[in-house]
Amino acid sequence: MKSFSEQDRQSIRKHLVHWFNENQRDLPWRKTYDPYQVWISEIMLQQTQVKTALPYYDRWMTAFPTIASVAKASEDEVLKLWEGLGYYSRVRNLQKAAQVIMDKHQGKIPTRFEELLELPGIGRYSAGAVSSIAFNQEKPVVDGNVIRVLARLIGTTENTRLPKNVEQFWNWAEALIPTGHAREFNQGMMELGALVCTPANPKCGTCPLAKQCVAYAKGIQEQLPNRGESEAKIKIQVSVAVIRKGDKVFIQKRPSHGLMAGLWEFPGGKTNAGETSLKAIHREIREELGVGLKNVKKIRTIKHGYTKFHVDLHCFTAELGEGTFKPTVAEEYKWVSMDSLKKYPFSAPGRKLIDGLTG
Numbered sequence: 001m002k003s004f005s006e007q008d009r010q011s012i013r014k015h016l017v018h019w020f021n022e023n024q025r026d027l028p029w030r031k032t033y034d035p036y037q038v039w040i041s042e043i044m045l046q047q048t049q050v051k052t053a054l055p056y057y058d059r060w061m062t063a064f065p066t067i068a069s070v071a072k073a074s075e076d077e078v079l080k081l082w083e084g085l086g087y088y089s090r091v092r093n094l095q096k097a098a099q100v101i102m103d104k105h106q107g108k109i110p111t112r113f114e115e116l117l118e119l120p121g122i123g124r125y126s127a128g129a130v131s132s133i134a135f136n137q138e139k140p141v142v143d144g145n146v147i148r149v150l151a152r153l154i155g156t157t158e159n160t161r162l163p164k165n166v167e168q169f170w171n172w173a174e175a176l177i178p179t180g181h182a183r184e185f186n187q188g189m190m191e192l193g194a195l196v197c198t199p200a201n202p203k204c205g206t207c208p209l210a211k212q213c214v215a216y217a218k219g220i221q222e223q224l225p226n227r228g229e230s231e232a233k234i235k236i237q238v239s240v241a242v243i244r245k246g247d248k249v250f251i252q253k254r255p256s257h258g259l260m261a262g263l264w265e266f267p268g269g270k271t272n273a274g275e276t277s278l279k280a281i282h283r284e285i286r287e288e289l290g291v292g293l294k295n296v297k298k299i300r301t302i303k304h305g306y307t308k309f310h311v312d313l314h315c316f317t318a319e320l321g322e323g324t325f326k327p328t329v330a331e332e333y334k335w336v337s338m339d340s341l342k343k344y345p346f347s348a349p350g351r352k353l354i355d356g357l358t359g
Contacts, residue, residue, distance in 0.1 A: 002154055004176065008212050012153070013178040013185060019208035020188030023195070025050065028057065033183070035109040035134040036067055042129040043090055043121070046143075047307075050194065056085055067107055070098040075262050079345035086306075086348065088260060093121025111135050124170075132182040140173035141186045142166070145193025151225035152197060155214025159228040234309040239281040240268030240350075241293065241316045242357065248337060251344065252288075252330030264344040266315075266353070267330075277314035285318075288329050292321030300356060304349040313349045 004012070024030065027050065029037040040060060044053040060081050064070045070078065073095065082091040097119040101109060109130065110116055116127040131139040147160050147169050154172065158165045177185055196203045204216050215221040243250040243266075251264050267288050271280040278296070285293050295318060302313040327333050336344075341354045 002156065004154070004172065009176055012176055012209055012212055013181070015208040015212075016188040016192065017178065017181050017184045020184050020191055024187065024191060025195075027054075028061075030187075033134055035130060037061070038134040039109060039126075039130050040094075042126055042133070043094055044085065046090065046125075047087060048085060053085070056081070067098050067101050067109070070095055071102045076345060079262055080343070083345045083351060084348055088263060090121055092262060096120040097122060109134070111137075113137065113139055129186070132177075132186045136180070136183045138174075138177045138179065138182045140170055140177060141190070142169050142173050143190065145190045145197075146173060148199065148225050149189055149193045149197045149209075152202075152215035152221050153209060153213050155218060155220070155224070157224065157226050160225040161228045231308065233305065236309050236311050237271035237277065237280075237314065238268060238311055239271055239277045239284060239314045239316065240266040240353070241281050241285055241296075241318045242266055242299075242353070243285075243293070243318050243320060245320065245335060248335040249341070250289075250333065250335055251341070252327060252333040255331055260347050262345075263350070264346050265350055267327075271314075278316075281314070281316050281318075286323070288327065289320075290326040290328065291323035293318040294321040295319045300353075302349045302352050304352070311349060313353070315353050 027041070029041040041053070041057055044056055044060075063077070063081055064073065075092070075095070078091050078095050079088060082088060085091075100119055101107060105115075110119075111131075113127050113131045116122050116130055117124070122130075125141055125143060128139040128141040131137040132141060147166075150169055150172050151160055156165075158168075160166065160169070173189070192207070192209070196207050200222065202221055204210055204213070204221060207213065207216070210216050213221070215224050250267065252267055254260050254263050254265055256262055267285055268281055269284040269288070271277055272283075275283070278298070281296065282293055285291065297317050298314065299317055300315050302311075302315060304311050304313065338358055341358060346354060
C-alpha cells in the first residue's frame with residue numbers, strides 16, 4: 001500500500017486541526033474533556049450515531065455523575081439506562097471497569113495507555129480514544145469514519161475489512177498525529193467522516209483535505225472504501241408468550257453470559273425447522289416452565305434487525321395450563337404488574353412488545 005509523504009502529512013495535520021477547531025459540534029464531553037465523560041461517550045458512540053447517543057449520555061450522566069456511582073449501581077439500573085443502545089456486553093463491562101477503577105486506581109481513570117487496556121471492555125480503540133481525547137496523548141484511533149477518510153485520502157482500493165489492511169490504517173493514523181494536537185486531530189478525523197466525508201454524497205467541495213485526497217482527484221470517492229461483500233443476515237424465528245396470572249405477567253432474566261446477558265424477557269425461544277410459531281411457543285414453555293398453556297392468542301409479529309441477524313418475534317398472550325410450574329432456565333423470574341414492566345431492562349424487540357401492551 002502507498003503511504004503519505006511528509007509534505008502531505010504536514011498539510012493534512014494543519015488543515016484538519018484548523019477545520020476541527022472552527023467546525024466542531026458542541027458536544028457535552030468537549031466542554032471540559034473530563035476523562036470519565038470522554039470514556040462514557042466513546043463507549044456509547046461505538047456503532048451509534050451522535051444524535052442517537054446524546055439523550056442516552058445525558059440520562060446516564062444525570063443518574064451516574066461519577067465513576068463511584070456506576071460501580072455501586074445494580075446491574076438492572078445500568079442495563080435499563082442502556083436499553084435501546086444494544087451491545088449490552090459493553091455496559092456490563094463498563095460497570096466492571098468502574099469497579100476496577102475504584103478498587104485499583106483510587107477512583108480515577110488511569111492515564112497510561114497500557115493500564116487502560118487492562119480494564120474490562122477497553123480495547124485498542126477505546127484506549128486510544130481516552131488517551132488522545134481526554135489526555136491529549138499521541139495515540140491513534142481507527143473507526144469506520146477514520147477508515148473511510150484515510151481510504152479516500154490515500155486512494156486505496158484494498159478491502160478494508162481484511163485484518164492486514166485494518167492494521168495498515170492504524171499505522172497511517174498513528175503516523176499522521178501531530179505532536180501536541182492529538183485531541184483535535186483524532187476528533188477531527190472522526191468529525192470529518194461524520195459530517196463531510198460521508199459514505200454517500202460526500203461534501204468534497206467543503207472538505208479541508210480535498211487537495212490531498214487521491215480519491216477526489218480521480219473522481220472515485222463514492223466507490224471507496226472497498227468493504228468487500230456484505231454478509232447476508234441470518235434470519236431467526238422466535239416465539240414468546242406474555243403469560244398472565246390475574247393482573248400479573250411472568251418475566252424472567254437472561255443468563256449472565258451470552259447474548260443479551262442480564263436483560264429481562266418474556267419466556268420463549270427459537271422456532272425449529274418445520275415448526276409453526278404456535279407449536280414452538282407450546283414446546284418452549286413446556287421446556288422452560290414445565291407447564292402447558294391455555295387461551296393462547298397471537299397478538300403481533302415484531303421484526304428487528306441486528307448486526308448479523310434478523311429476528312421475527314412472534315408474540316402470544318396466554319395463561320398457565322396443566323402441569324407443575326417450575327422455571328428451569330432463568331437465573332431469576334418474577335410475576336409483575338403490567339405497569340411495572342417499564343422498570344425492567346428488555347431488548348429492543350421486548351420493549352416494542354411492552355409498548356404495544358401498555359400503550
